Amino acid sequence: MLRVENLYKSFDGFMAVNGAELLVEKGRRVAVIGPNGAGKTTLFNLITGQLKPDRGKVRLDDEEIGHLPPHEVCRRGIARSFQIANIFHRLNVFKNVQVSVLSRQKNSNRFFYPAHRMAVEETDRILESVGLLDRADDIAGSLSHGDQRILEIAIALGTEPQLLILDEPTAGMSPDETSATMALIRRLSETRGLTILFCEHDMDVVFNAAQSIMVMSHGKTIIQAEPGEVRRNRAVQEAYLGGEEDA
Amino acid sequence: MGKNGSSRITVLFLAALGILLLFLPSMIPRFYTYILSLIFVTALLAMSLNMVVGHGGLFQFHHCVFYGVGAYAFALMITKAGLPMWLSFIAAPLASALAGLMIGWLCVRLTKLYFGMLQISLGSLIWAITFRWYSLTHGDDGIHGIPMPGLIAGTTGAYYFILLFFALCLLVMYVIFKSPFGMTLQAMRDNPDRCAAVGINVRRHQLTAIVVATFFAGIAGVLFVVLERTVFPDLLFWVLSLEVFIMCLLGGWFTFAGPALGAAITVALRTFVGIYTDYWTLVLGTLLIFLIFFLPEGVMGFILEKLESRGRKEVSGPRGV
C-alpha cells in the first residue's frame, strides 16, 4: 500500500534520511524503530508532506505523493499523529475532533450554517471509540498528557484514513496508559481494518503490537522483517538493541 | 455573550440594548449621538481586524490600509467619478476586499512575523502613494465636504444608517464565527500544522478570511465617510492600525464581541479624556501597559472568565458564546 523507495533528505549538509526503504502492506501494523536521531520522525514528515525529499520516492498505491503538501496527503487517506501533542488547545475536545471530521466532509468552508449542529454523530462516535466522550466539553489544553495523546489519535481518525501514522503514540505515558493505548491501536487495526504505521522507543510495545518491523540507523534502513527475524538479526543488535535495553 | 442556559439572557440583553440604541438620539445631546456613531464605525473596524488576528492568528499589523482604501474609494467614487451613492456604497468595500486579496495573497505564503512585516510594508506603500498622489487624493489635505443624501446627512440620520449596517455586519460576522469556516479558522490559529495534517488547505482558508475581513473593514471605511464627510491619509497610517490592534487586545481577542467593547472604551475614553487634557496618548499608553500586565485576555475575556468560574464546567467560548 505504502512504499518508500530510496529516500534521502539532508538539512544544511546533515543527512537526516540516508537511503530509507519501507513497505507497509494493507491492514498490517508496521513499526519503525531505531536509536534517537535515526531519522524516524523525519521519515514520517517526508511521507506526510511536511518535508519534501531530496531524492527517492514515496508511493501510495502506485501514486507518487512525496511532493504533495500535507493537506493533499491527508486527502489521499493518510492521517497522522505527532510526537509532541499537537492539538487545538483553546478548543474543547469535541471541537478538536469535529474540525477534522468537517474537513473530511469538505465542510470546512461552509459559512452560513451553525457549526455545532454539523457532524455531531460522527464526532461522538469517534470520541466514544477512543473513550473520550465524557470529556467532550473539556478544553483540550486542560487534559492530561496521556489523554492529549489519545485526542491526537481521535483527531487523526476524524479524517477516516486508510493509513494511520503514529509518531511515538505512547511517549510519556504511564504503563497503564501505554497498554490502554496499545489495546486501542490493536482494536482500531482489527475492527476497522486500518493500516497502522508507528514508531516507538518502547520495545515491549513494538514487539507486541507490530507485525512487521523496520529498523533505522543514521537515516538508513537496516532491515524490515517480522519481529522474530529482527530480534535475531546481528546488524540490528549491534546498531540498536546491543547492550542497551530501551524499554 | 451567553452559554447554553444563559443564552436567553443574552438575547434579552441584546434586545434591550437594541431598543435603547434606537431611542437614544432623541434623548441625548447631538454630540453624544455623534460619538456613538463613531464608536459603531470603530467597533466594526476592530471586529474585522479580530477576525484575522484573534480568530485567525495572523499578524495583520496594518489592517487600516483596507479601512482607508474603502473610505477613499467611496469618497473618490462620489466626488471624482460622480457615481451614484448606492453603487459607490457597494463598490468601495469590494475595492477593499480586492486590496485584501492582493496583499493577502502575497503575504499568506509567509508565516507569522514575516507575514506581518510584508503586510506592514505593503500597507505603508499604499499609504505613501495616497499621501503623495495629490492630484487624485489631495494628499495631506484630504478630501472634505463629501456630499451625502439628505436622509443620512444629519447626525441623527447618519446614526441610524450606521447603526443599521453595524448591526447587519455584526450579525453576519457572528454567523461566520459560529460556522464551520469560523471554527476551522480558530483551529488554524491554534495549530496550522495540525489543520494541514487533517486535510485543510490552510493558506486558502486564511486568504478567504482576510478577504472577508477586509471587506468588512471597507464597509467601516464607507461608514466613516458617511459620518465625517471627509477622508485623509491618517486613516491609512500605521499608528491607527496599532490603535485598532490595542482595541482588540483591550476588549479581548479570543471572544466574539470583545473588540467592539474595546473600541467603545477607547473612543469614549479618547473623547472624554481629550476634554480635560491634551495628553491622550499618554493615557492610552499607560492603559495599555496596565492591560499587558494585568489583563492579557482583555476586558471581555476577564468578564467571561469570571462568569465561567462561577458556572460548573469550563466551556470554551465558541461552544456557547
Add this chain to the structure above:
Amino acid sequence: MILFIVCSGLSYVLGVLRVPNVAHGSLYMIGAFAAFSITKLVAGPAGFWLALILAPFIVALVGFVAERALFCHLYEREHLMLLLFTFALSLILGDLVKIVWGAEYKSIMAPAVFDGTVSIMGASIPKYNFFLLMIGPFVAVALWLFANKTKIGRIARAAAVDREMVGAVGINVSWVFAFAFVLGCFLAGLGGALVAPTVSITLGMDHNLIIEAFLIVIIGGLGNMWGAMVGSLIFGLSQAFGVLFWPQFAIVFPYMAVVIVLIWRPKGLLKSVW
C-alpha cells in the same frame, strides 16, 4: 547614515531581545530634543559637542528606567506582548516630550566648523553630512567589535539564541537584556542628537522614523547589523533615486524597494540572527 546608526540600535535590540522596539523612534526623538536643550544651556560649539556626548546617555538612562521598572518583568511573555509594551512606551514617551518641551518646532545649528561644503570626487557635500558619513562606519565597527569581541557582547549573542542555557550557566539573563536594551537606546539617542542640526525637531519625528527604521531592519535581516547598513543604503539610495526621477513620489520609492526585497527574500537580505 543617520538611519544606519538608529537602525543598528534597533537591529541590535531585535537581535538580542527578539523584540522590535517601537519606542526606538521616541527615544530618537528624545535624543534630538535633549540635544536641543543642552545646546540652549551651553552656548556655542562646546554645547554641540557636549550634546552629542550627553544626549545619548540621557536617552540610555530613560531606557534603563523603563526597562528595569517594567520591561524586564515581561520577558517571559510572548513576543506580541513585548511589542505592544514598546508601543505603549512610545505613546507615553511621545507625550512626555510634549509635556517637557512643548509642541513647537525647535532647531539647533551645527557649530561653525561644519559650515560650507567639502568636495568629494567632484560632488560637493555639506561638511556636516560628510561628518555623518564618517561617523557611520565608525559606529558600525565599534558596535561590531563590541558585539563580537567583548565578553558582554558575546554573552548577549548567546542569550539571544538560547536564553535558558545562558541562565543555567549562572549568568543573570535579565541584566544582559537590560544592557542590550540600554545600548540600543544609546544608539537611538546618538542618532537623534546627530540628526538634530539637519532637520527641524518636531513631535512627529518618532512616527516618521520608526516605520522607516523598521522597514530597513526587516529588509536587512532581523538582528543583523550589517543588514541594517545594507538596508539603510538601499533605503537612502532609492529615496535619492526617487527625488531625481519623480520628485512628487519620492517617498514611494523606498517603500517600493522594501516591498520588492521582501517579496523576493521574505526573511531579509542577509542572514537573520533568529
